[in-house]
Amino acid sequence: MLDIDDSGGPASGNPTEDAALDAYSRVVSSVYEVAAAAVVAIEVRHDARSRGGAGSGFLFTPDGLILTNSHVVQRAKQVIVHTAAGQAIDADLIGDDPHTDVALLKVASAAPLPSIELGSARTIRVGQLVVAIGNPLGYASTVTAGVISALGRGLRSTTGRLMDDVIQTDAALNPGNSGGPLLDAHGRAIGVNTAIIAGAQGICFSTSIDAASRVAVQLLRHGRVRRASLGIAAQNMALQRRVARFFNLEQASAVRVIEVTRDSPATRAGIESGDLIVQLDGNACESLDDLHRLLTEERIGAAVHITVVRGNRRIELELVPVELQD
Numbered sequence: 001m002l003d004i005d006d007s008g009g010p011a012s013g014n015p016t017e018d019a020a021l022d023a024y025s026r027v028v029s030s031v032y033e034v035a036a037a038a039v040v041a042i043e044v045r046h047d048a049r050s051r052g053g054a055g056s057g058f059l060f061t062p063d064g065l066i067l068t069n070s071h072v073v074q075r076a077k078q079v080i081v082h083t084a085a086g087q088a089i090d091a092d093l094i095g096d097d098p099h100t101d102v103a104l105l106k107v108a109s110a111a112p113l114p115s116i117e118l119g120s121a122r123t124i125r126v127g128q129l130v131v132a133i134g135n136p137l138g139y140a141s142t143v144t145a146g147v148i149s150a151l152g153r154g155l156r157s158t159t160g161r162l163m164d165d166v167i168q169t170d171a172a173l174n175p176g177n178s179g180g181p182l183l184d185a186h187g188r189a190i191g192v193n194t195a196i197i198a199g200a201q202g203i204c205f206s207t208s209i210d211a212a213s214r215v216a217v218q219l220l221r222h223g224r225v226r227r228a229s230l231g232i233a234a235q236n237m238a239l240q241r242r243v244a245r246f247f248n249l250e251q252a253s254a255v256r257v258i259e260v261t262r263d264s265p266a267t268r269a270g271i272e273s274g275d276l277i278v279q280l281d282g283n284a285c286e287s288l289d290d291l292h293r294l295l296t297e298e299r300i301g302a303a304v305h306i307t308v309v310r311g312n313r314r315i316e317l318e319l320v321p322v323e324l325q326d
């Protein structure tokens with residue numbers, strides 16, 4: 001005979017399992033109650049008649065700052081934010097960064113708006129419960145839950161740059177979830193949901209809130225993310241073992257310069273096409289990803305030391321990077 005619990009549903013007969021299920025459900029429900037009011041649907045229009053894409057976002061300050069994805073608001077002429085309370089508000093695009101797929105919006109409001117507290121991905125662990133809220137396939141305020149599957153993943157943005165510090169989760173995400181928050185058990189945002197692998201089951205990604213926060217600060221300050229540039233075009237190249245041994249290099253690859261931009265820092269420093277960049281300020285450059293990671297805002301206008309291999313010579317050069325112009 002089937003036992004029925006107090007709620008009218010079948011009882012498992014295992015008090016431990018019942019208690020665990022109740023605890024899990026309570027956590028997900030409480031996270032939703034804390035955060036759902038601050039999750040918004042984003043409508044994008046490319047012109048007066050043409051409706052563009054749609055996605056999700058979330059308020060993280062009471063005065064109306066919203067985090068979302070760059071690809072959600074790309075080429076937008078008008079951005080309309082739909083709140084959980086049913087308001088439709090025109091939003092200003094403060095700035096976006098396709099390289100990290102993060103965008104910052106601002107809406108005006110006479111009264112403080114509900115907002116989500118920002119947490120940190122530095123404190124989370126694989127296997128930890130996470131909750132995602134968004135508007136998948138147009139279904140507003142949808143909540144899904146899962147666990148953190150992996151940390152520190154790398155993911156290519158639409159520009160080809162590597163996004164570091166990406167969180168992998170199995171919390172179900174679908175088109176329309178982009179830009180919504182990934183939340184911990186306390187309802188704090190630990191990530192910005194950004195991508196789903198088509199055809200995969202339970203493999204979804206979020207930009208860590210630490211990385212998104214750094215981008216948001218620069219967007220608020222400059223309207224863009226400032227990065228340093230050497231003025232070169234380059235590609236990854238494997239180092240022959242004899243070359244690595246000859247120059248006492250522990251790395252297996254380097255960055256090969258294929259073009260030097262005219263009147264650039266690289267030109268003025270004497271970098272030539274064919275040079276192999278092996279170090280920047282003592283840091284190994286095994287790939288373009290390494291070089292991009294090192295060329296941050298702090299290096300704009302500051303002298304850096306570049307180590308290159310040219311033929312049978314190891315050459316030390318000094319140059320002053322300029323700001324990258326996208």
